[in-house]
Amino acid sequence: MTRDKTPPNPSLLDQVAMPGLAPHDPGAETAWVEVVQKMDEIYADLVRYQVALEEKNLALEQAHAFINGVLGAMSDVLIVCDTEGRILETNRALERLTGLRPEQCTGRPFAELFSAESRSLAERFPEHMRSTAPVQDCEVSLAGGDGRPVPLSMNCSPHLDHRGRLIGMVLIGRPVGELRRAYEALNRAHAELKEAQQQVVQSEKMASLGRLVAGVAHELNNPISFIYGNMHALERYRRKLETYLRALHGDKTPDARAQLRRDLRIDHLLEDLKPLVEGSLEGAERVRDIVDDLKRFSSSQRGPRTPFNLAEVVERGTRWALKEVHETIAVTSDLPPDVEVTGYAGQIQQVVINLVQNAVDALRGTPAPRLEISGRVEGGMVVIRFHDNGPGIPPENLHKLFDPFFTTKPVGEGTGLGLSISYRMIREHGGSLSAENPPDGGALFTLRLPLQS
Ligand SMILES: Nc1ncnc2c1ncn2[C@@H]1O[C@H](COP(=O)(O)OP(=O)(O)OP(=O)(O)O)[C@@H](O)[C@H]1O
Ligand SMILES: [Mg+2]
Structure with missing residues (x-):
């Protein structure tokens, strides 16, 4: 909106100078001309002020439209209140959730917007904000337009004037219904x-x-x-x-x-x-x-840990694992006879059964299949190695072997839990279980257990 800055009519001075309007007294004429000139200046000033005022008004209207546009586009709920908690301003996001237009909210106590179960909490916001810190990410619900509570994560900060005096509070709430539903679905x-x-x-x-x-x-x-x-x-x-x-x-x-x-x-x-x-x-x-x-x-799966002879348990486990095996596998075992370990013999036996069973599976189709089981005491640990001459483990699988459900066996033949359960059991005994492809071929599983102190 622009205005023509030139006044539409001729100035007073121009009018005075018009033929036919000249005064008779020259003294009075000078005074008259001065007055008219003064008035002319004042009039010009007035016109300037009006133009400036209209420019400012235009800028203000544009700023207002801009703020309204931004508030309307916000997906977060905005509520501005005075120090008494009466609503001064709300945005469209609030209207979308509660069905209340801004003019229906203005002047009402802000706590009325909240659902019955959140109301008393919301009523404490002003006091909380004054006495401690701003309210942050507080879970409350608005009374939704359909009567159901609408969960929000609410932040509440003080509203200060240009001199830093408290003139009210600003509440901003992020709807978390979708998030919560997604979270519940995830759960x-x-x-x-x-x-x-x-x-x-x-x-x-x-x-x-x-x-x-x-x-x-x-x-x-x-x-x-x-x-x-x-x-x-x-x-x-x-x-x-x-x-x-x-x-x-x-x-x-x-x-x-x-x-x-x-x-x-x-x-x-x-x-x-x-x-x-x-x-x-x-x-x-x-x-x-x-x-x-x-x-x-x-x-021995539960109850107190007891000392047991490791060689006996490994041999028993191997025997059990080989019971139903019809192929002829050359199994050799060289274990220190007197090593004692404390823990659950049944679990260690189960680990041995898993390792031997895996070797038996891997050796299917290998000519002259062989499994060497050997044990040695190294430092404070007893180390048992299971070395087969099967195809070994593809390098890309080496780091996945101990993951639950990792298997390369057809459905129904392996769950992929054997090694992961074994790994956990050995860790619970303070030991370790690792796999590698040694240079002389096949797969090598190394089981380490702490010696009985
Ligand atoms: N001695 C081995 N040689 C080659 N690959 C092996 C050997 N032992 C294990 N693997 C590989 O590790 C995978 C995981 O073994 P794991 O014992 O965890 O499960 P699985 O034997 O497949 O199934 P489950 O033990 O439940 O019957 C096997 O599917 C196989 O690919
Ligand atoms: Mg297995």
Whole structure:
């Protein structure tokens, strides 16, 4: 909006100088001219002031429009109040969330904008702001237009005039509903993932249990079947002996008794009794050993840490892992016989089973498969190495081996948990487990455990 700076009419002086308007008295004429000149100056000044005023007004209007535009574009809620907490100004973001237009808010206590549960907290903002520091990232909710609370992260700062005096407060709230919903969705997904992971861990446990049970069944079947066979033979022998003894105490002639002894093969029977009983005893002992192994495996998973002979545990674990293996793998083991370690023998045995099982899997298809297990005491640690002559580990996989669920085996053949669980167990024993491809080929897993002090 511009104005023409030249006055639309001729000046007073010009009018005075117009023909036909000349005064009669020359003295009075001079005074008159001076007055008119003065008035002319004042008039020109007035016009200048008006122009300047209109320019300022225009700038003010533009600044106002600019501020309104910015406030309207803000996605954060803005509430400006006086020192009494009465609303002076709000923006469009507030209107979008609460449905209240600025003119409906002006003059109302600001706390009325908040939901019932946040109101008392909001009412304390002025006092809090005066006594301590500005309110920062306070979680409150507005009363939403649809009646539901709208969560905001609220900041509240003092509003000062140009002399630094407190004239009210400025509240700025960032809607966190979306963020919170995303956070809750993330939480839910995390919980589901954890549950799924637990299920997988559980099914891995069940699978190892299944493998163990299959091994145990196979192992028990042998001694039990020959104890069973022996018992049948013993029962047969018992019946024959009974018949023979009855004949001895009966009224049979010595010849008839001798004949009966031959017929019943009593002498052979007496010879056979000893190996039968010994065989059964051996079978029973083997069953007892297997049960002992199992007891050690299951009972030492919890409870206090106990010292155990490491070589025995490694050998037992290896034996168990190889039970169901049909390929012929040359397994050698060279372990220090008297090394004791304190911890959970069952867990260490489980680690050994995992490592040997992995080696067996890796050796499938390798000509002349070999697994060398060796142990040495180095410093305060006992170091057990499992070295196979399989294909080794692709270098790009080396750093992923101990990650949970990392597997290169087909679905259903490996969960990828074996090494990660083993790693955790060994760390809990104060030791370490590492993998490498040694220069002479294959894969090498090194297990370090602290010696019993
Ligand atoms: N001796 C080895 N030689 C070559 N690769 C190996 C050897 N041992 C482990 N790996 C690799 O490490 C991966 C992870 O082993 P891990 O024992 O954690 O899981 P998995 O054997 O695949 O499954 P799970 O143990 O649950 O049956 C294996 O899939 C295999 O690729
Ligand atoms: Mg494995």
